[in-house]
Amino acid sequence: MIDYLIVGQGIAGSFLAWNLVQQNKTVMVMDYQHDQSSSMISAGIINPITGKRFALTPEFDKFYDYARQTYKELEAVFGDQFFEEKPILRCFKTQDEKDHWQRKEDEGFVDPYYQEVYPPNKFENEMDDALGSVLLTRSGFCHSQKLLISFRNFLSEKNRLRNERVSYDNFEITEAGVKYQGETYGDVIFCEGYQAQFNPFFDWLPFNSVKGEIMRLEMDGYLNSHILNKGKWAVPLGNNQWAAGSTYIWDHLDCQSTEQGKKEILDGLKFIRTEKKVLNHQAAVRPVMQDQRPVLGRHPKLSRIHIFNGLGSKGFLMAPYYARRMEKFLVEGVPIEDDVNIDRFNGI
Ligand SMILES: Cc1cc2nc3c(=O)[nH]c(=O)nc-3n(C[C@H](O)[C@H](O)[C@H](O)COP(=O)(O)OP(=O)(O)OC[C@H]3O[C@@H](n4cnc5c(N)ncnc54)[C@H](O)[C@@H]3O)c2cc1C
Known part of the structure; x- marks a missing residue:
């Protein structure tokens, strides 16, 4: 048996x-x-603070410390790197979003999860950060x-x-x-x-599962020590390649990538001021209750x-x-x- x-x-x-x-x-x-x-x-991103309202994942530290330790152990066993700790540079998309962040900052709960709040246009050569940005920490991504x-x-x-x-x-x-x-x-x-x-x-x-699309892009030398986020995100994979996403679709639960999904992601990434070459484009369904x-x-x-x-x-x-x-x-x-x-x- x-x-x-x-x-x-x-x-x-x-x-x-x-x-x-x-x-x-x-x-x-x-x-x-x-x-x-x-x-x-999956892009395998681990992010303590998500969504338009900067919600802190409940019990984040418990999950993060356990995951990081586990990925380290697996890296030692398999002789490869799986988890990369990387800060997330999140640009404020709207004034409302920025106000939400300010409230979170005032409450103090997010203190361990960010390093710095940057003024508007700090990275203007690289991206549209006209409302400023925040550098989130205790974050990274797993090479899924x-x-x-x-x-x-x-x-x-x-x-x-x-x-x-x-x-x-x-x-x-x-x-x-x-x-x-x-x-x-x-x-x-x-x-x-x-x-x-x-x-x-x-x-x-x-179940309330949700389809998502993701692309692999080639982008030249862009702040590749950070995950970039302004609603849509881009994850630096090395060699000028990035994972970029994503979309949320509750009907049509299939694994077909669509032109609409591609457009939504590329439009959302216009804040990054560089040429983007699409290398591939995929879809799958996140299992959600x-x-x-x-x-x-x-x-x-x-x-x-x-x-x-x-x-x-x-x-x-x-x-x-x-x-x-x-x-x-x-x-x-x-x-x-x-x-x-x-x-x-x-x-x-
Ligand atoms: C576009 C996109 C981006 C994402 N980005 C992130 C991210 O950045 N960070 C993050 O943490 N999560 C992300 N996710 C979510 C993450 O991928 C899921 O939480 C996770 O992969 C779910 O894993 P799972 O093993 O439960 O399911 P799955 O990965 O779906 O695995 C289920 C497996 O079961 C197999 N299976 C099903 N039925 C049968 C059967 N009858 N017989 C045999 N095999 C079967 C399937 O073929 C599949 O291989 C993303 C998801 C998507 C779609």
């Missing part, structure tokens, strides 16, 4: 598999369409593809990864475990990203069926921490916190 079947090798499934293997558990991961997953195309491919190679070398679509009809749930295609697994954990909304075990959960919290835990009626999902726009910040929580729940029975526990949806 194999201890765990994990369905999906995005960051949720990858981190969970990694943690379970560290606990000497046997796993099998099954995944298909991996190259189009949200995790593979490199990380996912390292996990994939690790699992493949151990014969712990199969490239196939799991079909829900073929599960046989018994007292002894879950049978799937002639193999018995102790437990199954679905880490399917937005496709969980088509999974009959979990299609009753209140209506209350915007992750969802972890056991199916209310089927004790061997589980879910780890709902990482939303903060997957690269939260996946390391919650994968560990999920592993401790599965292996040691440590209860999952109420705010992310699937039990909060019981009775729906």
Whole structure:
């Protein structure tokens, strides 16, 4: 018997598999369409303060410290760099936005997360910062593809990864475990990203997933020690290449990039005063729950069926921490916190 079947090798499934293997558990991961997953195309940005109103992510330090430590450990194991700490240079887009920032600054909660507020036109040769800007810290980005491919190679070398679509009809749930295609697994954990909304075990959960588009651009020598943001963002990947995004579309949940998405991103990046050459353009769907919290835990009626999902726009910040929580729940029975526990949806 194999201890765990994990369905999906995005960051949720990858981190969970990694943690379970560290606990000497046997796993099998099954995944298909991996190259189009949200995790593979993601910019992997970690940003303490987001949105027009500069909202500080609740418990940010807990997630950030854990994620940074985990990425460091993985870098040592795999011999590659995954996480780059980089400040975010955020230009104020409107006076209203700037006023919001001023209020946040006065309240004092954002003190640990910014280094400096710059006057208007400080970077005017490089960008339109006519209302000024703020340099956010405790931020950076994860090289998502490199990380996912390292996990994939690790699992493949151990014969712990199969490239196939799991079909829900073929599960046989018994007292002894879950049978799937002639193999018995102790437990199954679905880490399917937005496709969980088509999974009959979990299609009753209140998903509110959102499609996003992203591009890879070539831009010459631009403040490449910073992530740049003025509504749309650009992340310096090295060699004059940048990841740039993004869009939010709640209908048409597919992975097709569109001309409209491309235009929206390029228009939004006009604040950066340089030529931009589009190298590629992709789309995927962020898995989001209506209350915007992750969802972890056991199916209310089927004790061997589980879910780890709902990482939303903060997957690269939260996946390391919650994968560990999920592993401790599965292996040691440590209860999952109420705010992310699937039990909060019981009775729906
Ligand atoms: C354009 C864009 C930009 C983003 N930028 C950021 C960012 O800057 N920072 C950040 O933190 N987050 C960002 N995100 C969000 C982030 O990508 C997600 O939070 C995260 O990737 C979700 O990971 P996941 O493993 O839950 O799902 P996914 O990455 O979607 O992985 C699920 C996997 O399960 C597989 N699967 C599904 N069903 C089955 C089945 N039946 N059988 C086999 N396999 C199956 C899929 O093929 C897929 O590979 C972005 C997302 C998008 C779309």
